[in-house]
Amino acid sequence: MRILLVHNQYQQLGGEDTIFNTEASLLESYGHQVIRYTTHNDRIKEMNSLALAKATLWNNQIYEHLRTLIQRTKPQIAHFHNIFPLISPAAYYAAKHEGVPVVQTLHNFRLLCANGLFFRDGHVCESCLTKHTPIPGIINSCYRQSRTASLAAAMMVKFHALLGTWSSTVDVFIAYSHFAHKKFIEGGLPADKIAFKTNFLYPVPEPGTGTGNYALFVGRLAPEKGIQTLLSAWQKLGDKIPLKILGDGPLASQVSTVAESSPGIEWLGRKPLSEVYQMMGEAAFLVISSEWYETFGRVGIEALAKGTPLVVANIGALAELVVPKQNGLTFRPGDAEDLVTQVQWLLDHPQELKQMRQFARADFETKYTASDNYRRLKEIYNSVSESQMIVQ
Structure with missing residues (x-):
């Protein structure tokens, strides 16, 4: 099976980058062909505020690149990790226009909160959770401590909510915890499109001794x-x-x-x-x-x-x-x-x-083993595939 994995990397190697690479290695270890498509936040340094805002809302260059890549490699699943800010939801449409099912792993709360954390001024903040327009996130400069950047993040979410992107182009979202699963439903994502799958390790380290006394x-x-x-x-x-x-x-x-x-x-x-x-x-x-x-x-x-x-x-x-x-x-x-x-x-x-x-x-x-995680990932992929037997 050919799987397209898509990810926007951070300026420093972060947890989502590690998960992306680990999942790719896991799938390859089970014999699948993994096509990696990544961009890097270092590119932001070369962009002015307007260009970054436009790319966050709809990155047409990424859209065209992905359509070409999909036509050439013919993946059977497009699995997205982080698309913010440079890949943008345009990538979903590229996959859907080529007839490829879309899976999105939810690593944070970006679709419900400008900074993705539900955290502001040293405490949990849910001011934007059920808002049609996340005005508090903009006023409080929740993303990058900038109203301009917060506006771009908020408008991306709002625009694509109105466009129906989250409900029509994503076949299934993956939540890593029952708590997150519940919170995304509370925030308005379609409950029937959110699957639960824990995180995992691959390879697995051996147990330690616990003798360090610290x-x-x-x-x-x-x-x-x-x-x-x-x-x-x-x-x-x-x-x-x-x-x-x-x-x-x-x-x-x-x-x-x-x-x-x-x-x-x-x-x-x-x-x-x-x-x-x-x-x-x-x-x-x-x-x-x-x-x-x-x-x-x-x-x-x-x-x-x-x-x-x-x-x-x-x-x-x-x-x-x-x-x-x-x-x-x-x-x-x-x-x-x-x-x-x-x-x-x-x-x-x-x-x-x-x-x-x-x-x-x-x-x-x-x-949390890799084998159990792979079994669950197969179930999720099969649930959105045209053939329920696509992953053997």
């Missing part, structure tokens, strides 16, 4: 990731258990400053995946302190694969990752005191923490 955070250092809550909690914990922070982002200078004055906190910056996995496996537990509605990233299941218990904020898809006191614990998002309480419980119950490692790995093998 807690670990891995992720972007940004407000929506709950960085200030994380730092505040460890300033209260002192040196009871060291916290190692892997990642970079807009709050890096703040993290660096706090780490220099707090002996229990160490910031190590960005690391290659092999080092991340090694540190993850040795960690006593991994903390995910996000304060936005995570749609379902990879970090949580990477930790489970390494057998590392989770301490996560009880919000969005994160709540679906953890069975409390089996593979980890949850805490109230944004509540440093509650995070301290949960960490202290783990420190006071070393035997239970040790048992959680077995549950964590077992949970991964039950829910």
Whole structure:
């Protein structure tokens, strides 16, 4: 089977880029021919505001390129990951005009929120969720802290909603969590076109030992990731258990400053995946302190694969990752005191923490393997194919 995978890459390698490449490798490992079509956000630097706004709304060059590519390669499925801002929904029409079914993975809430996060001024914001026109997102400069950029993002969504793009050109949307599935329906996407499929890892790392006697955070250092809550909690914990922070982002200078004055906190910056996995496996537990509605990233299941218990904020898809006191614990998002309480419980119950490692790995093998993910992806592809037996 020939599958066209389409993705707009970021200026720095991000989670969606990794998922795109991993899914391509998975499909190829099962014998499918994968045609990759990508563009890169570096091109934005060469565009003025008007050109970028036009491309976001309808990129005719991408439309023509994709039609030509489809005519030449004849894929049986067109699977889109990120199309914002440069690929644009014009790409859906290119596939549909050539008779190719369209699948769109929903990595964030861009179709319902200008910044894609439902997060503004340090807290969850749903002001635009049920709005016909996302005026609050424009007024508050929610995308790139710019009203012009926010207007372009909002107009793309509004224009294509009026055009019927989301309901007529996309055959199925893929949501990574039950929470996201529900939220997209609440925001107006057709319920019968949203399928559920978890994220996955490929290849799968071996379990770690958990003997490092430290807690670990891995992720972007940004407000929506709950960085200030994380730092505040460890300033209260002192040196009871060291916290190692892997990642970079807009709050890096703040993290660096706090780490220099707090002996229990160490910031190590960005690391290659092999080092991340090694540190993850040795960690006593991994903390995910996000304060936005995570749609379902990879970090949580990477930790489970390494057998590392989770301490996560009880919000969005994160709540679906953890069975409390089996593979980890949850805490109230944004509540440093509650995070301290949960960490202290783990420190006071070393035997239970040790048992959680077995549950964590077992949970991964039950829910997040590549083979199960491929089976579900086949079901989704078959559901939109003219022949229900197209994927063998």
